[in-house]
Amino acid sequence: GENVEQHPSTLSVQEGDSAVIKCTYSDSASNYFPWYKQELGKRPQLIIDIRSNVGEKKDQRIAVTLNKTAKHFSLHITETQPEDSAVYFCAAPSSGSARQLTFGSGTQLTVLP
Amino acid sequence: NAGVMQNPRHLVRRRGQEARLRCSPMKGHSHVYWYRQLPEEGLKFMVYLQKENIIDESGMPKERFSAEFPKEGPSILRIQQVVRGDSAAYFCASSNDYNYGYTFGSGTRLTVV
Numbered sequence: 001g002e003n004v005e006q007h008p009s010t011l012s013v014q015e016g017d018s019a020v021i022k023c024t025y026s027d028s029a030s031n032y033f034p035w036y037k038q039e040l041g042k043r044p045q046l047i048i049d050i051r052s053n054v055g056e057k058k059d060q061r062i063a064v065t066l067n068k069t070a071k072h073f074s075l076h077i078t079e080t081q082p083e084d085s086a087v088y089f090c091a092a093p094s095s096g097s098a099r100q101l102t103f104g105s106g107t108q109l110t111v112l113p
Numbered sequence: 114n115a116g117v118m119q120n121p122r123h124l125v126r127r128r129g130q131e132a133r134l135r136c137s138p139m140k141g142h143s144h145v146y147w148y149r150q151l152p153e154e155g156l157k158f159m160v161y162l163q164k165e166n167i168i169d170e171s172g173m174p175k176e177r178f179s180a181e182f183p184k185e186g187p188s189i190l191r192i193q194q195v196v197r198g199d200s201a202a203y204f205c206a207s208s209n210d211y212n213y214g215y216t217f218g219s220g221t222r223l224t225v226v
Contacts, residue, residue: 004209034215046214046216049213089155089156094158098167099144099146099213100146100168101215103158105154
């Protein structure tokens with residue numbers, strides 16, 4: 001099945017700096033890559049996703065880049081704010097089922113004021 | 114749109130009892146997924162269902178766990194003879210026929226005492 005590796009597991013940045021979280025996947029047929037944000041005690045929420053026919057997608061301070069050759073994708077958050085502090089999960093479709101997602105192990109992002 | 118509704122939010126069971134977790138997907142969503150999350154860990158896939166069908170249950174333990182999504186009513190995740198190791202947050206998510214992105218419910222936090 002699909003194997004999704006996520007790094008780093010924890011990340012601390014100063015408010016206003018950028019944060020980058022990286023994920024690799026194993027199945028070259030994967031074509032959909034979402035990112036979820038989970039605040040403490042809350043549900044995971046989709047913040048951005050990208051399909052394999054594009055290399056980058058932006059939504060205000062958040063962007064995702066995809067390198068299909070290297071089989072990795074990254075989340076970029078610019079001008080970080082304290083409310084960006086949360087756990088971020090990447091995901092990729094499980095082999096054999098485009099709808100079933102395998103999640104990375106998560107990155108605890110802390111934005112220091 | 115009420116989103117994905119899960120109940121109960123918190124469930125306490127004694128060892129050996131049964132736990133029944135319910136999930137109503139978003140209106141218009143026919144795909145339902147159950148994930149388990151241990152404290153400070155990622156989301157582990159359990160089962161993927163559509164109405165009256167189990168599509169993939171490869172992540173669900175063979176014994177004591179079962180899931181259904183009947184023609185009428187919510188999806189049910191059932192855990193029989195619970196043990197302390199079953200204590201976790203169980204999240205349900207749903208998606209529609211046109212997009213792969215998940216909408217998660219608020220989760221059921223199961224505590225086995």
